[in-house]
Amino acid sequence: MPVFTAKQLKNLSVGVFKAAGASDYEAEVVSQHLVNANLAGHDSHGVIRISPYVSMIKVGYKPYGYVSKIVPGAQIEIVNETETTALMDGHWGFGQVIAGKAMELAIEKAKRHGVGAVGVFHCNHIGRLGEYSMMAVKEDLIGLAVCNSGRLVAPFGGIERVLSTNPIAVAIPAGKERDFLLDMATSVHAEGKVRVWQSRGEKLPDGWIIDKEGAPSNDPEDLYAGGAILPMGGDVGYKGFGLAMIVDILGGALTGHGCTSGKEYIGGNGTFMMAIRIDCFMDLDKFKERVDELVRNVKNSRKARGVDEILIPGEPEENTREERLKKGILVSDKTWEEIKETAKGLGVSAEELAK
Amino acid sequence: MPVFTAKQLKNLSVGVFKAAGASDYEAEVVSQHLVNANLAGHDSHGVIRISPYVSMIKVGYKPYGYVSKIVPGAQIEIVNETETTALMDGHWGFGQVIAGKAMELAIEKAKRHGVGAVGVFHCNHIGRLGEYSMMAVKEDLIGLAVCNSGRLVAPFGGIERVLSTNPIAVAIPAGKERDFLLDMATSVHAEGKVRVWQSRGEKLPDGWIIDKEGAPSNDPEDLYAGGAILPMGGDVGYKGFGLAMIVDILGGALTGHGCTSGKEYIGGNGTFMMAIRIDCFMDLDKFKERVDELVRNVKNSRKARGVDEILIPGEPEENTREERLKKGILVSDKTWEEIKETAKGLGVSAEELAK
Numbered sequence: 194m195p196v197f198t199a200k201q202l203k204n205l206s207v208g209v210f211k212a213a214g215a216s217d218y219e220a221e222v223v224s225q226h227l228v229n230a231n232l233a234g235h236d237s238h239g240v241i242r243i244s245p246y247v248s249m250i251k252v253g254y255k256p257y258g259y260v261s262k263i264v265p266g267a268q269i270e271i272v273n274e275t276e277t278t279a280l281m282d283g284h285w286g287f288g289q290v291i292a293g294k295a296m297e298l299a300i301e302k303a304k305r306h307g308v309g310a311v312g313v314f315h316c317n318h319i320g321r322l323g324e325y326s327m328m329a330v331k332e333d334l335i336g337l338a339v340c341n342s343g344r345l346v347a348p349f350g351g352i353e354r355v356l357s358t359n360p361i362a363v364a365i366p367a368g369k370e371r372d373f374l375l376d377m378a379t380s381v382h383a384e385g386k387v388r389v390w391q392s393r394g395e396k397l398p399d400g401w402i403i404d405k406e407g408a409p410s411n412d413p414e415d416l417y418a419g420g421a422i423l424p425m426g427g428d429v430g431y432k433g434f435g436l437a438m439i440v441d442i443l444g445g446a447l448t449g450h451g452c453t454s455g456k457e458y459i460g461g462n463g464t465f466m467m468a469i470r471i472d473c474f475m476d477l478d479k480f481k482e483r484v485d486e487l488v489r490n491v492k493n494s495r496k497a498r499g500v501d502e503i504l505i506p507g508e509p510e511e512n513t514r515e516e517r518l519k520k521g522i523l524v525s526d527k528t529w530e531e532i533k534e535t536a537k538g539l540g541v542s543a544e545e546l547a548k
Numbered sequence: 549m550p551v552f553t554a555k556q557l558k559n560l561s562v563g564v565f566k567a568a569g570a571s572d573y574e575a576e577v578v579s580q581h582l583v584n585a586n587l588a589g590h591d592s593h594g595v596i597r598i599s600p601y602v603s604m605i606k607v608g609y610k611p612y613g614y615v616s617k618i619v620p621g622a623q624i625e626i627v628n629e630t631e632t633t634a635l636m637d638g639h640w641g642f643g644q645v646i647a648g649k650a651m652e653l654a655i656e657k658a659k660r661h662g663v664g665a666v667g668v669f670h671c672n673h674i675g676r677l678g679e680y681s682m683m684a685v686k687e688d689l690i691g692l693a694v695c696n697s698g699r700l701v702a703p704f705g706g707i708e709r710v711l712s713t714n715p716i717a718v719a720i721p722a723g724k725e726r727d728f729l730l731d732m733a734t735s736v737h738a739e740g741k742v743r744v745w746q747s748r749g750e751k752l753p754d755g756w757i758i759d760k761e762g763a764p765s766n767d768p769e770d771l772y773a774g775g776a777i778l779p780m781g782g783d784v785g786y787k788g789f790g791l792a793m794i795v796d797i798l799g800g801a802l803t804g805h806g807c808t809s810g811k812e813y814i815g816g817n818g819t820f821m822m823a824i825r826i827d828c829f830m831d832l833d834k835f836k837e838r839v840d841e842l843v844r845n846v847k848n849s850r851k852a853r854g855v856d857e858i859l860i861p862g863e864p865e866e867n868t869r870e871e872r873l874k875k876g877i878l879v880s881d882k883t884w885e886e887i888k889e890t891a892k893g894l895g896v897s898a899e900e901l902a903k
Contacts, residue, residue, distance in 0.1 A: 277632055277662035278828040307632035308663040312829050335802075350858045353849040363794050373797070375790035382784070398783060407852050427782045428753060429737070435730035435861040438842065439718050442728070443690075446838035447829050454845040455838060473633040474667050474802050483801035483810060487793065490809040494708040497762050503705045506790040 195529050196521040201547045202240050203228045208546035209532065212539035213247045214265040219287050223320075226289040230321040231522045234513035237385030238321040241528045244535040246287075249317065261460035263287055263317050269294055277302050279311045280448060288319035288462055296325040296338065296466050303334050303468035312443075313464040314450035318342075323376030323510070325466055326364035330372050333477055335469040336364040340462040341444040341453050346380045347421040349434035352407025354421045357453045358383050359440035364507075366471070368481030370488040374507030379437040380422045387413050387422070400427055550884050551876040556902045557595055558583045563901035564887065567894035568602045569620040574642050578675075581644040585676040586877045589868035592740030593676040596883045599890040601642075604672065616815035618642055618672050624649050632657050634666045635803060643674035643817055651680040651693065651821050658689050658823035667798075668819040669805035673697075678731030678865070680821055681719035685727050688832055690824040691719045695817040696799040696808050701735045702776040704789035707762030709776045712808045713738045714795035719862075721826075723836030725843040729862030734792040735777045742768050742777070755782055 197205070206224035211217065223246070231239030249263040267286030271279050279298055283291035295311040302309025319325070322338050329336025339361050344354035360383070362376040381401050390397050391413035404410040405419035416422065425433030443465035445452035450463025471480050492503050524532075529543075536543040552560070561579035566572065578601070586594030604618040622641030626634050634653055638646035650666040657664025674680070677693050684691025694716050699709035715738070717731040736756050745752050746768035759765040760774035771777065779788030798820035800807035805818025826835050847858050879887075884898075891898040 273829060275662045275828045278825070280829045306661065307630045308665055310663055310824060335798075348846045348849060348858050350852055350855040351846070351849045352852050355846050355849045363790075365794070365797055373793065375787075375794060377784075377787045377790060400782070407850065425781055425784055425787055427755070429732075429780055431859075431861065432730075432732045432780055435718075435732060438728065438846070438861065439720070439730060441842060442720055442839055446835055446842065447690075447826065449830060449834070452838055452842045452845075454849075455841050457838075469665060470633070471802065473630050474628060474635045475804060479804070480801050483807055483812075484797055486810050487796060487801065487807045490807075491703045491706070491710050491793070494703060494706045494710045494809075495762065497705055497707050500705040503703050504786075506786065506793065 194523050194526055196523050197547060198521050199228050199232055199518065202231065202522060202524070205532070205543060205547040206240055206243055208541055209243055209247065209536050209539065209543070212536070212541045213250050215250075215287070216266055219265060219290050222293055223287050223289045226293075226320045226324055228522075229324055232514045232517050233321065233323070233510040234517070235321050235510070237383070237388070239522075240524060240532065242318070242320070244531040246318075247535050247539070261317060276306045277308055277310060281311060281313045283313055283316035285315050285317060285461070288317035291316045292319035292325055292338075292462075292464055292466070293328070295464065296328045296336070296468070299466045299468040300329055300332050300334060303329070303470045304332070307470050307473040308467070310465070310467045312448035313466075314448040315461070316450065316464055317461045319462045319464060321376070322360050322362040323364065323374050323507075326362040326376070327372070327374060329468040330364040330366045330374075332468075333366050333471060335366075335471060336362075337467040337469075338362045338464065339440040339443050340464040341441045341450070342462050343460065344453055345384055345422050346424060346437060347403065347407075349424050349426075349430040352403055352421065355454045356380075356424075356434075356437045356441055358422065359437040359444070359453075361436065361440060365484060366481060367484045367488060368478070370485045371505065371508060371511055373484065373488070373505060374510070376506075376510075379425060379433045379440060381425045381433070382422065384416075384422065387416050391417075549878050549881055551878050552902060553876055554583050554587055554873065557586065557877060557879075560887070560898060560902040561595055561598055563896055564598055564602065564891050564894065564898070567891070567896045568605050570605075570642070571621060574620060574645050577648055578642050578644045581648075581675045581679055583877075584679055587869045587872050588676065588678075588865040589872070590676050590865070592738070592743070594877075595879060595887065597673070597675070599886040601673075602890050602894070616672060631661045632663055632665060636666060636668045638668055638671035640670050640672060640816070643672040646671045647674035647680055647693075647817075647819055647821070648683070650819065651683045651691070651823070654821045654823040655684055655687050655689060658684070658825045659687070662825050662828040663822070665820070665822045667803035668821075669803040670816070671805065671819055672816045674817045674819060676731070677715050677717040678719065678729050678862075681717040681731070682727070682729060684823040685719040685721045685729075687823075688721050688826060690721075690826060691717075692822040692824075693717045693819065694795040694798050695819040696796045696805070696813075697817050698815065699808055700739055700777050701779060701792060702758065702762075704779050704781075704785040707758055707776065710809045711735075711779075711789075711792045711796055713777065714792040714799070714808075716791065716795060720839060721836060722839045722843060723833070725840045726860065726863060726866055728839065728843070728860060729865070731861075731865075734780060734788045734795060736780045736788070737777065739771075739777065742771050746772075
């Protein structure tokens with residue numbers, strides 16, 4: 194399996210997207226986002242997406258039965274706006290470009306008016322959600338991002354795919370400690386995790402999925418044969434289910450993108466973002482001191498047997514990032530072959546671009 | 549066990565609190581809140597609290613080692629305010645009064661400016677969280693409320709009480725369907741649930757608590773002997789843990805009430821509330837139609853074996869409310885005896901007040 198530096202992968206990605214018709218700006222934003230996901234260890238949202246995205250530009254892509262297309266150069270339109278809120282029509286451009294603009298606007302509104310909330314519709318796959326919440330943290334704000342997507346998850350008590358994995362990402366700045374970032378699916382796991390188990394040929398742990406008849410299953414293939422992922426929580430799965438409904442409503446109903454199960458939904462991510470200005474409530478340094486104190490109280494508390502360190506949300510990703518910046522990013526042979534093929538189809542050479 | 553109408557319980561509660569020094573307004577607000585909790589089936593947050601609250605007025609109360617006092621007549625002070633945000637010092641008045649004022653202010657700000665966010669510190673027990681989120685729904689807004697409290701929950705990977713059960717309540721208005729209300733602890737369960745099992749003399753299901761050495765336990769007594777409740781999620785308990793940290797930071801760090809494990813924390817609920825105006829984003833009727841569509845898609849989807857009906861968050865409470873409005877509210881003998889004793893100590897008769 195080839196290993197690349199972040200810079201090499203970024204150059205590769207920029208070159209391919211430009212050859213596929215993306216503007217310099219679009220290629221830059223999308224590529225930086227994908228490489229950041231690889232650096233964080235979330236390879237399912239990294240350069241593995243280059244080929245599917247190119248295919249979405251060229252012919253459309255049918256992951257869940259919808260034909261999603263990416264429109265390079267799409268103009269983002271603000272269709273509703275107040276001091277604190279905005280609704281954006283992404284016109285089916287690159288998701289990362291649209292969602293990035295949405296969080297930039299939420300941040301601007303929060304800085305001026307204390308809170309900013311922006312909804313987005315007609316938006317393709319926005320990638321790793323936590324990236325957007327962290328944009329707010331870089332400006333010393335609290336950041337929230339949620340989005341819906343295609344049908345994968347059963348309601349609590351149900352056996353049919355009605356919801357998506359509907360993730361929530363909240364980021365909070367710390368002082369001396371690392372910034373906090375919770376970026377989680379409201380289902381037991383994201384679909385990518387099942388795929389990892391599938392690719393390893395391993396059985397899934399109990400409680401992740403059901404088969405198409407609703408029976409508990411440990412076989413990843415059962416998900417792809419019409420089964421469903423369960424909401425997180427196990428016996429109290431009504432909690433994960435409830436959170437998933439909130440995400441679907443904020444991302445789908447409030448924006449007009451459509452809820453996952455709704456007749457308007459035709460693919461992509463209905464997205465809702467928010468930024469909150471801390472110093473409207475509290476002196477920023479005082480706030481950060483308290484966050485640091487909490488982080489230390491958690492990390493220094495007594496550990497369960499076999500646990501060396503209690504990790505704060507965001508820490509595993511930060512650790513991986515530091516490691517991959519040093520040692521490089523491993524790309525699977527399958528992904529590398531796909532990217533080479535995609536590049537060739539666009540008349541460019543992946544090997545040359547990744548030099 | 550005696551059965552009362554909601555009106556009888558309300559009169560009883562108002563009479564006792566007034567005898568204990570509460571103003572007419574305070575007695576009214578707190579009593580309505582307690583009775584609403586009983587109606588919703590959350591008896592742990594209902595009139596069972598009358599005696600402890602009176603004792604918090606008279607001598608202070610030490611549920612978690614802190615001496616919490618309720619100060620009747622405390623003046624709520626806004627110490628920081630912008631168009632969209634406010635920070636309130638509750639000066640240790642009745643929690644329900646302070647939190648109610650906070651949500652009223654968040655609603656007012658949301659109506660004027662799209663979003664309103666209010667933090668509260670020096671605040672006693674605010675009762676059932678969902679009540680406040682529902683205040684926003686009654687004004688056709690989306691409502692969010694979170695609060696921290698005393699140490700009860702271990703971090704994921706830890707065995708020591710560092711966090712509280714840190715609940716989240718989100719309410720969303722529907723059209724023809726019932727309004728949505730998710731009101732959940734971020735731990736597997738709230739402490740009250742363990743107490744219910746304890747009072748029945750039953751063993752707890754797996755995965756709820758650990759004993760003081762960190763070993764899994766099914767014995768409710770182990771919680772009260774220094775054990776801890778686990779964060780929700782089981783194998784993915786880092787999700788419940790992450791949500792709990794967010795609640796602690798919003799309720800404790802942003803407000804100055806102090807995080808549960810922090811040196812500033814001395815009891816009560818550090819609280820954060822938010823209201824969002826839907827029609828800044830989307831035509832209100834269109835939004836409600838989409839929520840209705842989602843609710844129907846969920847409820848009409850295929851059910852797991854043994855499940856008659858998929859319940860939307862908030863539905864069990866609505867069902868109980870309808871039933872208890874008809875059949876009355878059962879109060880346990882123990883609680884009734886306690887209230888009678890408390891009333892007597894204040895020179896009033898519970899039997900007379902509840903007529």
